[in-house]
Amino acid sequence: MQKVTDFVSITPTATIAVQSHGWRAKCLQRLVRLQMPVPPTVALSFDAVRALAAGYPLDASALTDLLGPGQLICVRPSPENTEWGGPSAVLNIGMSEACHSALSETHGREAADALYLRFVQAYAVNVARLDPDMFESDMPTAQALRFALRAYEDETDEPFPQEAERQLADVLRSMSRAWEGTSARLLRQAKGAPAEAGLGLVVQAMALGLGQVESGSGVMQFVDSTTGKPRVTGRYLSQSQGREALARQEGSLYLTRDPRGPSLEELCPGPFDELIRLGAVSRQGLREEMQIEFTIENGHLHVLDALKVARTSRAAVTIAVALAEDGVIEREEALLRIQPRALSELLHPQVDPAGERDVIVKGIAASPGAAQGRIVFSAMAAQAMSARGEACILVRRETAPEDVRGMHAAKGILTERGGMTSHAAVIARGLGLPCVVGASSLRFNPRDRTLTAMDGRIFHEGDVITIDGTRGEALAGAPGLLEPALDDAFYSLLHWADAVRDIGVRANADTPDDARMARVFEAEGIGLCRTEHMFFEENRLTVMREMIFADRSEDRAEALDRLLPMQREDFIELFEIMDGHPVCIRLFDPPLHEFLPQTRDGMRELAEALDRPLSEVTRRVESMTEFNPMLGMRGVRLGIAMPEIYDMQVRAIFEATLEIGRRGKRVVPEIMIPLVSAQREVELVKARIDAVAALVQARMGVPLDFRLGVMVETPRAALRSGDLAQHSAFLSFGTNDLTQMTYGLSRDDAGRFMGTYVQQGVYPEDPFHRLDTEGVGELLLIGAERGKRVNPGLTISICGEHGGNPESISFCRAAGFDYVSCSPFRVPVARLTAAHLALERWRRR
Ligand code: PEP
Numbered sequence: 001m002q003k004v005t006d007f008v009s010i011t012p013t014a015t016i017a018v019q020s021h022g023w024r025a026k027c028l029q030r031l032v033r034l035q036m037p038v039p040p041t042v043a044l045s046f047d048a049v050r051a052l053a054a055g056y057p058l059d060a061s062a063l064t065d066l067l068g069p070g071q072l073i074c075v076r077p078s079p080e081n082t083e084w085g086g087p088s089a090v091l092n093i094g095m096s097e098a099c100h101s102a103l104s105e106t107h108g109r110e111a112a113d114a115l116y117l118r119f120v121q122a123y124a125v126n127v128a129r130l131d132p133d134m135f136e137s138d139m140p141t142a143q144a145l146r147f148a149l150r151a152y153e154d155e156t157d158e159p160f161p162q163e164a165e166r167q168l169a170d171v172l173r174s175m176s177r178a179w180e181g182t183s184a185r186l187l188r189q190a191k192g193a194p195a196e197a198g199l200g201l202v203v204q205a206m207a208l209g210l211g212q213v214e215s216g217s218g219v220m221q222f223v224d225s226t227t228g229k230p231r232v233t234g235r236y237l238s239q240s241q242g243r244e245a246l247a248r249q250e251g252s253l254y255l256t257r258d259p260r261g262p263s264l265e266e267l268c269p270g271p272f273d274e275l276i277r278l279g280a281v282s283r284q285g286l287r288e289e290m291q292i293e294f295t296i297e298n299g300h301l302h303v304l305d306a307l308k309v310a311r312t313s314r315a316a317v318t319i320a321v322a323l324a325e326d327g328v329i330e331r332e333e334a335l336l337r338i339q340p341r342a343l344s345e346l347l348h349p350q351v352d353p354a355g356e357r358d359v360i361v362k363g364i365a366a367s368p369g370a371a372q373g374r375i376v377f378s379a380m381a382a383q384a385m386s387a388r389g390e391a392c393i394l395v396r397r398e399t400a401p402e403d404v405r406g407m408h409a410a411k412g413i414l415t416e417r418g419g420m421t422s423h424a425a426v427i428a429r430g431l432g433l434p435c436v437v438g439a440s441s442l443r444f445n446p447r448d449r450t451l452t453a454m455d456g457r458i459f460h461e462g463d464v465i466t467i468d469g470t471r472g473e474a475l476a477g478a479p480g481l482l483e484p485a486l487d488d489a490f491y492s493l494l495h496w497a498d499a500v501r502d503i504g505v506r507a508n509a510d511t512p513d514d515a516r517m518a519r520v521f522e523a524e525g526i527g528l529c530r531t532e533h534m535f536f537e538e539n540r541l542t543v544m545r546e547m548i549f550a551d552r553s554e555d556r557a558e559a560l561d562r563l564l565p566m567q568r569e570d571f572i573e574l575f576e577i578m579d580g581h582p583v584c585i586r587l588f589d590p591p592l593h594e595f596l597p598q599t600r601d602g603m604r605e606l607a608e609a610l611d612r613p614l615s616e617v618t619r620r621v622e623s624m625t626e627f628n629p630m631l632g633m634r635g636v637r638l639g640i641a642m643p644e645i646y647d648m649q650v651r652a653i654f655e656a657t658l659e660i661g662r663r664g665k666r667v668v669p670e671i672m673i674p675l676v677s678a679q680r681e682v683e684l685v686k687a688r689i690d691a692v693a694a695l696v697q698a699r700m701g702v703p704l705d706f707r708l709g710v711m712v713e714t715p716r717a718a719l720r721s722g723d724l725a726q727h728s729a730f731l732s733f734g735t736n737d738l739t740q741m742t743y744g745l746s747r748d749d750a751g752r753f754m755g756t757y758v759q760q761g762v763y764p765e766d767p768f769h770r771l772d773t774e775g776v777g778e779l780l781l782i783g784a785e786r787g788k789r790v791n792p793g794l795t796i797s798i799c800g801e802h803g804g805n806p807e808s809i810s811f812c813r814a815a816g817f818d819y820v821s822c823s824p825f826r827v828p829v830a831r832l833t834a835a836h837l838a839l840e841r842w843r844r845r
């Protein structure tokens with residue numbers, strides 16, 4: 001059988017590539033090129049490892065010749081990607097009775113015992129596959145060594161192998177086979193490795209870390225893993241090997257001078273200074289912040305390995321921006337090094353990953369970030385608690401429009417029902433509140449005001465919990481949090497993203513607070529202002545209800561006249577905040593009965609306010625109840641059946657526009673008609689809007705400029721977009737309703753079975769969460785194409801929740817959309833995603 005000889009000494013000029021020898025071999029070659037004191041090292045290629053696993057023998061003597069005579073050896077895995085793991089490293093190969101005696105002379109008996117024991121244990125477990133428990137003991141080292149050698153012999157019926165070449169060949173073969181094992185393969189595939197991913201192995205002469213003069217090992221990095229800011233951290237442990245210094249706190253030293261205890265800087269200033277110098281060299285040469293694994297042997301420094309520093313998302317941004325600002329990498333590369341989704345971790349507090357997690361319940365991660373507070377079970381209780389200055393978490397079966405003020409008062413939301421576009425999820429994302437929905441293993445008991453967790457524990461109103469909206473979990477108590485990080489690095493990165501992206505990003509913003517958030521995240525404008533939320537405030541709700549109860553058009557107009565100044569103020573404030581950036585205002589959309597009370601108490605209060613008999617109010621509310629309100633009298637249908645509402649809204653928009661003009665700023669408002677399905681709807685609404693515009697212009701004597709557009713949310717609107725485009729300056733796809741209507745799937749109820757559907761592969765993902773590019777996407781393409789054919793200047797956008805989703809942004813960009821619009825807190829992710837898409841070509845160069 002032919003011997004395996006496909007290995008090479010890691011020298012500056014050797015042919016070594018990540019794709020053939022793995023990241024570790026390549027990284028070590030770079031360290032060698034940077035003239036770091038790396039002990040002699042040999043790299044085995046993926047092919048060599050495959051051959052060893054298949055049973056081909058190793059040319060061990062050729063390999064050991066490359067390392068030099070009489071060395072102890074270690075082997076470490078080198079897959080193509082650091083994340084893909086690999087078998088554990090094996091140290092001290094070559095230890096034998098003879099070697100033990102020699103080392104006892106040179107390094108002392110205790111050191112020799114420790115080295116031998118470590119190898120016997122690793123060989124017994126990894127090569128002979130003996131039970132690891134057999135070798136765990138707290139005996140003194142010398143005794144443990146004798147015990148381990150005996151146990152090996154008893155279990156295998158042969159003495160512990162003494163020839164270095166055989167030991168090495170056995171270790172390499174067993175590591176190669178471990179890589180081919182089913183569990184190892186599944187584990188790496190879960191991390192994105194392809195089925196046929198290869199493994200390289202790195203064989204290195206050992207620098208011992210044990211000796212008479214100062215010897216030991218440690219790790220050093222030059223930035224803080226949490227913040228990414230410059231800071232030397234790590235540990236060093238005298239008379240140790242590998243990463244023991246990190247594992248064993250006891251006796252390990254700080255690196256830099258530290259009031260808490262002795263440091264390497266004081267103990268070994270020479271190697272310490274050299275390490276600091278090498279840190280700068282590796283940052284420049286490897287174009288990355290690295291953690292250096294080193295050994296000091298009899299006072300001499302050796303660099304064994306270097307790993308990319310582990311980091312939080314926040315640290316990743318700080319590190320990438322600093323590297324680009326220092327000219328180490330290009331800005332484009334800094335952008336590509338940050339996963340867009342990771343940015344949402346910077347916008348909110350996060351549960352500290354280093355802390356303990358006591359999970360009460362799991363659900364859908366509907367809005368990211370962490371929030372802590374006392375449990376409340378009603379919107380009213382949330383308001384009361386927030387008025388007392390206490391933080392609270394609103395727990396509901398599901399939320400409804402009348403809960404919105406309570407949601408504003410809460411720090412986080414947890415609901416038993418609902419999916420990604422349920423009321424709770426949409427509002428929470430808009431408000432930037434951490435939110436978990438669809439926590440169906442939770443039992444919410446409103447009557448005795450308790451909730452039962454998935455493990456049966458009972459929580460009462462007032463108990464403190466934490467919502468982790470990033471992971472979709474609720475936790476008991478208040479674990480430690482990491483603060484948000486909107487620092488200079490965050491903004492620099494996003495400005496670089498803006499410079500390269502080629503699709504616009506606006507925000508969905510309904511309130512002044514949303515609009516201010518949109519500015520904080522530098523959205524280019526508002527792509528969707530849902531006006532209905534403006535009518536839920538206490539002083540407006542009653543007038544709204546009077547309007548709904550009016551029988552005659554004149555009475556409706558009278559109530560709306562009282563709403564007009566409030567609505568005008570809303571728009572003035574919004575335009576002021578947006579400071580000339582475009583604002584797209586959607587006319588009133590929901591079914592009217594959403595504004596009516598649902599409970600008997602609420603009906604009584606309304607009867608009092610309206611001075612009507614309770615029976616009349618009850619009858620009226622019942623008569624307005626629709627079997628299928630989402631497909632009933634809402635959106636433009638309401639605008640046509642009760643045109644006074646839209647008249648009032650557009651008048652408020654126009655008057656606000658002129659008022660802003662008087663203050664010296666220019667706004668061109670965009671007015672959007674919701675839930676359109678027929679051309680005639682647009683014609684009717686347009687005629688009335690034009691009439692109001694003419695009236696306002698005549699009264700004020702100032703010309704008005706505005707843009708009228710259609711929200712495409714019904715399949716028919718998408719199919720007939722050519723008709724709609726004749727009267728529109730823009731079309732904006734409302735993919736929440738469009739998904740609902742394309743699938744015939746209720747966006748409020750789908751959460752109940754979505755888990756089962758996704759699990760069984762009916763849908764690859766919740767289509768309210770990830771745009772269905774095949775079905776709904778086809779309607780988007782048809783709509784955009786037919787609209788543009790009739791009106792080439794048409795602006796096309798998406799404003800459903802999908803707008804902030806990286807896959808949807810990619811789809812919309814490829815389809816030639818002008819912009820996407822999403823919740824303010826998703827704007828940074830959208831900006832970076834758009835930049836990544838534009839950089840595709842740069843990446844492939
Ligand atoms: C939509 O339907 O996609 C949309 C943005 O409108 P809403 O969510 O308010 O129905």
Ligand code: MG
Nearest residue numbers: 713734736737
């Ligand atoms: Mg809609």
